[in-house]
Amino acid sequence: MTEKVLLLGGTAEARRLAEALTAEGVDVLSSLAGRTADPVLPPGEVRIGGFGGAEGLADWLRAHPVRALVDATHPFAEAMTAHAAEAAAATGTPVLRLQRPGWREQPGDDWRWVDSLEAAASAVQGFAHVFLTTGRMGLGAFAELTQEVLVRSVDPPEPPLPPRTTVVLERGPFTVDDELALMREHAVDVVVTKDSGSHLTEAKLTAARELGIPVVVVRRPPLPAGVPVVETVEAALAWLGD
Structure with a gap:
């Protein structure tokens, strides 16, 4: 097992987490889906493209063991979030879901x-x-x-x-x-x-x-059962530091 963290990204929170981890000297591999032609790249190593579903990600994790898998994809990246949970369970990889809180209605909203x-x-x-x-x-x-x-x-x-x-x-x-x-x-x-x-x-x-x-x-899709969820980069850093 290495100290590398696999970060499924593409969001502002994922970039902030990658920045914080690399600043601490943590080896981070950010994986982007590749749906945007000119994405804003985070610091550290970057991988672009899918893994081939849950089985493909599990195979990748077996070949490249990591300290933890952090799923910081978009709140509506339902398939990728499900694949991350399944692959982590299949390989015994610690997994965390980083998902920012949803919007709240304000007075005057319809x-x-x-x-x-x-x-x-x-x-x-x-x-x-x-x-x-x-x-x-x-x-x-x-x-x-x-x-x-x-x-x-x-x-x-x-x-x-x-x-x-x-x-x-x-x-x-x-x-x-x-x-x-x-x-x-x-x-x-x-x-x-x-x-x-x-x-x-x-x-x-x-x-x-x-x-x-x-x-x-x-509305957002439901999250997989059994995966811990945090709403902030700071909470994700604390989880990774435990």
Whole structure:
């Protein structure tokens, strides 16, 4: 067993954890899914690309034993989180889930909670100008929408897309003024988002609140049973230090 930590990343928290660990002299291997063409890379060794499911990750862990596996992927990276839990159990690798807390409604918010992207597509029927901020993966769930649809993503989304889609290619974070200007320019009357919980993308919620626009929020998928969960980088560091 080595002192290396395998960090499943792609989030701001994962980068912060990698920075903190490398500053302490810990050997870190960050694994990114490779879904973003030009990702912001963390310090230390970086691996890009999947492992081939839970079995592939388990095989990798057997060939490259690590001190611990930290799953700091996006709150909606459901498959990767499940694979991490299964592979850790199969190999006896200590595993931790680092997942930031979700957003909380504020006075003046009009949030409509749903359980899936498909349910979100149903929830926006009757609105004229939909702002999709769910990322470019899974946009096919909205392909049948006939109203004006605004999509913002880092990389160009792949079809199928709604027929009346406007794509804005930008990388955040965005300010509240940025979001207000964008929503006014496109006459947005409903926002669709996932409960990512990131403060880096929270400005759209503030802008929607100020404009009196409802927000359809997709709930997070459930986490695997038996895996310890922390919500902050500091708590993850403490767990790794035990």
